[in-house]
Amino acid sequence: MTTIHLPKTVGALALLGFALLLPLVIQDPARQNFLILILMGAQLGVAWNIIGGYAGQVSLGHAVFYGIGAYTSTMLSLKLGLSPWLGMLAGGVVASAFSVAMGWPCFRLKGHYFAMATIAVAEIVQVLVTNSETLEGAVGLSLPMGNTGVAAMVFSTSKLPYYYIILGLLVVTVLASWAIERSHIGYYFRAIKDEPEAARALGVSLTRYKLVAIAVSSFFTAMGGSFYAQKEMFIDPGSVLATGVSIKIALIAILGGVGTLLGPVLGAGILITIEEYSRVLFGSTGSGTDMIIYALMIILVAVYSPAGVMGLLHELRRRIPSLRAKAEVRA
Amino acid sequence: MNAAPLLAVDGLSKAFQGLVANRDIGFTVHHGEIVGLIGPNGAGKTTLFNCLAGFHQPTAGHIAFEGRDITGTTPERAAALGIARTFQIVRVFHSMTALENVMVGAMLRNKGVAHARSRALEELEFVGLGHRAEALASEMTVSEQKRLEVARALATDPKLILLDEVMAGLNQTEVREASQLVVRIQERGIASIIVEHVMEGIMPIADRILVLDYGAKIADGTPEQIAEDPAVIAAYLGE
Numbered sequence: 001m002t003t004i005h006l007p008k009t010v011g012a013l014a015l016l017g018f019a020l021l022l023p024l025v026i027q028d029p030a031r032q033n034f035l036i037l038i039l040m041g042a043q044l045g046v047a048w049n050i051i052g053g054y055a056g057q058v059s060l061g062h063a064v065f066y067g068i069g070a071y072t073s074t075m076l077s078l079k080l081g082l083s084p085w086l087g088m089l090a091g092g093v094v095a096s097a098f099s100v101a102m103g104w105p106c107f108r109l110k111g112h113y114f115a116m117a118t119i120a121v122a123e124i125v126q127v128l129v130t131n132s133e134t135l136e137g138a139v140g141l142s143l144p145m146g147n148t149g150v151a152a153m154v155f156s157t158s159k160l161p162y163y164y165i166i167l168g169l170l171v172v173t174v175l176a177s178w179a180i181e182r183s184h185i186g187y188y189f190r191a192i193k194d195e196p197e198a199a200r201a202l203g204v205s206l207t208r209y210k211l212v213a214i215a216v217s218s219f220f221t222a223m224g225g226s227f228y229a230q231k232e233m234f235i236d237p238g239s240v241l242a243t244g245v246s247i248k249i250a251l252i253a254i255l256g257g258v259g260t261l262l263g264p265v266l267g268a269g270i271l272i273t274i275e276e277y278s279r280v281l282f283g284s285t286g287s288g289t290d291m292i293i294y295a296l297m298i299i300l301v302a303v304y305s306p307a308g309v310m311g312l313l314h315e316l317r318r319r320i321p322s323l324r325a326k327a328e329v330r331a
Numbered sequence: 332m333n334a335a336p337l338l339a340v341d342g343l344s345k346a347f348q349g350l351v352a353n354r355d356i357g358f359t360v361h362h363g364e365i366v367g368l369i370g371p372n373g374a375g376k377t378t379l380f381n382c383l384a385g386f387h388q389p390t391a392g393h394i395a396f397e398g399r400d401i402t403g404t405t406p407e408r409a410a411a412l413g414i415a416r417t418f419q420i421v422r423v424f425h426s427m428t429a430l431e432n433v434m435v436g437a438m439l440r441n442k443g444v445a446h447a448r449s450r451a452l453e454e455l456e457f458v459g460l461g462h463r464a465e466a467l468a469s470e471m472t473v474s475e476q477k478r479l480e481v482a483r484a485l486a487t488d489p490k491l492i493l494l495d496e497v498m499a500g501l502n503q504t505e506v507r508e509a510s511q512l513v514v515r516i517q518e519r520g521i522a523s524i525i526v527e528h529v530m531e532g533i534m535p536i537a538d539r540i541l542v543l544d545y546g547a548k549i550a551d552g553t554p555e556q557i558a559e560d561p562a563v564i565a566a567y568l569g570e
Contacts, residue, residue, distance in 0.1 A: 184442040191424050191435045198422035198480075201384060202487055203410035203439035259426075 016171065023163045032159040036166055036231070038272045040224060043170040045252035045264025046177050047220035052250060053258035054177075054186060055213035056193025057107070061118030062221050062249045064102075064125045065095040067241035069222025070229040071129070074141050084153040088226040095222030096215040103214045107207055119243070126241040140236025143229065153230045162231050169227060170265075173220045178261055180216065189213060190259070221249070244291060251294055255301055257310025266309050271297065335398060337362045337491055337522050338383070343392035345378050352378040354547040355392070360491065365517050366524045367533040367554070370543035371566060376526045377419055379543070380493050383524075384416045385409035397490070410439060415489035417480040419496050419526070425469035429460055429479055432468050436486030447486075454482040458512060474501055481512065491522045498529040506532045534558070542566065 019039075023032050044066070052058050072094050073087030082090070106117040130138050148154045155161040180186045188209050191199040196206055229235045239245075248271070256267025274297075275290055282289040305312050336359035345353040352375045360366050368376050381387040383394060385406040394402045396412055404412075415436075424432050433451035434444070441447065455461050458478040463471065468479060477497050484492050498509045510532050513523055527533040533540070533554075540557040542550040544566040550557055557563055 182444065184438045184444060184447070187427075187431060187435050187438060187444070187447075190427055190431075194424035194426055195422040197386070197406075198418065198424065198483075199435065200406035201386075201410055201416050201418075202436045202483065203407050204435070205407045 019167055020164075023160055029159050032163060034272070034276055036159060036163050037276070038268050039163070039166040039170050040228065040231075041248070041252050041268035041272045042265040043166060043173050043227075044221060044224045044249045045256060045268050046170065046173045046261075047217050047224065048249045049217075049253040049258060049260075049264050050177055050180060050189075050220075051210075051213040051217040053253055053260070053263075054181065054193070055189040055210060056259075057210055057213065058111075058115045058250065059118040059214070059217075060115050060243075060246050060250055061120075061122030062218075063241050063243065063245035064118075064122040065099060065218035065221040066225035066228070066245055066249070067125065067129065067235075067237070068095040068098055068218075069225025070235045070240040071135060071141070071225075072222070073226035074143060074229045074235055075135070077143060078141065083151055084226060084230050085151075088223050091222040091226045092219040095218040095225075099214040099218035100211050103211050104207075107210045119246070122241070122243065122246055126237050126243075129241055130237045138237060140234055140239075143233040145233065154233065162227075166227055166231075169220075169223060173223075174261065174265075176216065176220065181261060185209065185212060193259070244294075247294055248290075251297055253308075255297055255308055257308030260308075260310045263308055263310040270309065336360060337364075337397060339393075339395040340383070341393045341395075343379070343382060343394065344390045345375075345382055345387055346390045351546050353382065353389070354545075356543070356546075356548050357392075358541055358548065358551055360522050360524060362490070362522055363517055363520050364522045364538045365513060365536055366522070367537035367540040368524055368526045368543065369528070369530075369533065369540060369557075374543040375546040376543055377495060378546075380416060380495055380524075380526060383409075384414055384493055410487055410489075413488070413490035414493065415484035415487045415491070416493040417477070417484055417495050417497060419499075421473065421476040421480055423468040423471070423476050423479055423483075425467075427468055428464065429455060429466050429468055429471065429475075429482075430464040432479055433482045433486045436483040439487045451482075451486055454486045455479075457485065457515070458482040459508070474505055477501075478509075478512070481516075485516070485521075489521060491524070492516060494523055494525045494527075496526055496528065498527055498532040501529070501532075510536050 023035060026032060026035065048059065048062055069091035072091035073084050076082040076087040076090055077084055102121050106114055109117050129135050135141065148156050188199065188204050191204060192206055192209060200206060225240055228240060252267040252271050253264040255271055256265065257263030274293055278289050278293055301308060338360040341357045343353055343356040344351065356379060370376055378387065382389045385404040385408060388403045393400060396414065401409065401412065424435065430448065430451050433454050434447040437447040437450035452461065452464060455464050458481050460475060460478055460482060463475060468476065471479065481494065481497060498506050501509060506529055513525065514536055516523055525533055537554055539552065540554050541548060542557060542563050549562045549566060550560045
């Protein structure tokens with residue numbers, strides 16, 4: 001087992017080195033922005049994967065955590081002048097608390113019913129925020145442009161700082177996911193996903209561990225939301241609380257491969273690329289092409305590879321040795 | 332053998348919307364005892380298991396484990412107290428390896444992953460699946476999966492193990508192996524209650540046999556007494 005670990009560590013470091021150097025090679029701001037979008041999607045996918053992948057509780061309402069993150073850090077910044085770095089943490093904590101309150105009743109529901117409940121909760125919150133005067137309703141909130149620099153997490157001259165912040169956030173999210181995967185919690189999540197009743201018979205409290213999963217997942221999702229707010233300087237219910245956001249987050253992980261550490265990163269690379277190119281081809285957002293693409297992706301994954309792209313790669317790796325063996329037999 | 336019973340069931344009844352699956356059942360199990368639980372299909376054996384393991388809330392009656400009332404407990408609490416079980420229709424964690432399946436059981440007493448791994452290997456060896464540790468549970472035979480469930484249950488360090496038809500569908504050699512396995516579990520000081528239809532598997536090894544029919548206990552005694560009990564013969568052959 002130690003023989004497998006070494007190349008994995010080397011591979012991970014190589015990947016990180018590549019990510020660190022990439023924006024120094026690709027200097028076009030539009031392309032850098034595209035890379036940032038991929039990292040943002042990857043970070044959300046990795047966060048969603050903790051509850052939806054490992055623990056197998058499919059949430060189609062993660063926009064609610066994303067929105068809580070975005071609105072919390074933005075409101076704290078606007079009203080109290082709090083640094084978005086702290087606002088990001090605050091958003092994570094608020095989202096975690098909300099997720100536990102929401103999970104308590106919703107985790108009584110199984111499978112599709114849980115997924116439907118998450119959609120309902122996200123819709124309710126979206127309607128509430130849209131009608132909230134304090135949160136400026138459908139008009140949305142803007143962050144002031146004047147204050148730039150690291151402390152304010154606002155950068156007007158270069159995309160580079162955003163790139164490294166989101167890369168850092170992605171790395172932290174992956175590390176958290178990795179730590180869970182390796183600990184007893186990861187084993188319990190997979191047991192709950194496979195056979196909840198058998199897990200209970202082995203002493204695993206379903207409610208406790210599902211709540212752990214959603215609390216961690218929502219924490220990181222909210223941090224992603226805060227980052228979005230800082231990058232765009234403007235949020236409204238349509239951009240951070242919409243159903244499309246929830247579906248996109250889930251789809252990134254499902255497309256890449258649920259329950260795998262880096263599947264969601266792969267999924268983000270593919271989905272965001274397709275999305276951006278379709279935007280060039282069919283025009284800007286709001287035309288609904290992104291929804292058509294999501295639907296197509298869901299159908300393709302469901303029919304051809306329920307284990308996502310990672311599943312396909314895994315299958316290939318399994319087949320190649322057997323193909324080699326066959327070739328040797330023939331020779 | 333300890334004087335105080337490990338498990339004491341008294342007046343246990345379980346009804347599902349009027350359908351009575353268990354009716355006023357009482358019995359005891361002592362430390363390290365092998366108790367066979369037999370009866371025709373639909374006699375209420377699995378329902379009784381589900382009540383004991385915390386999966387069903389009894390409608391009436393009491394269950395005491397080590398002198399403590401555990402009536403209406405939860406499965407996770409029952410497991411923590413030392414009641415382990417297998418399932419009639421196997422419920423292995425199919426996407427995990429055999430080793431990982433058993434590790435989940437071992438984590439009940441010690442959350443350390445390395446500890447769980449060595450503990451799980453011991454139990455896999457114990458049930459004769461040491462060589463299959465890295466096999467995916469979904470790719471194992473049903474017979475292997477049944478043993479895997481036993482290993483997983485044993486890894487929780489139980490005082491009582493509930494085995495639900497672990498011998499069903501096995502050939503004669505496998506039945507003999509399964510019987511020997513139950514005896515080896517007994518040698519570790521663990522009591523077992525075994526639901527079984529395979530008489531040649533259970534009769535030679537059981538200290539006592541309980542017979543259920545239409546949800547009620549109709550006999551309780553040594554295998555020899557049970558084999559000659561007119562009520563049992565009637566239940567099995569029809570009046």
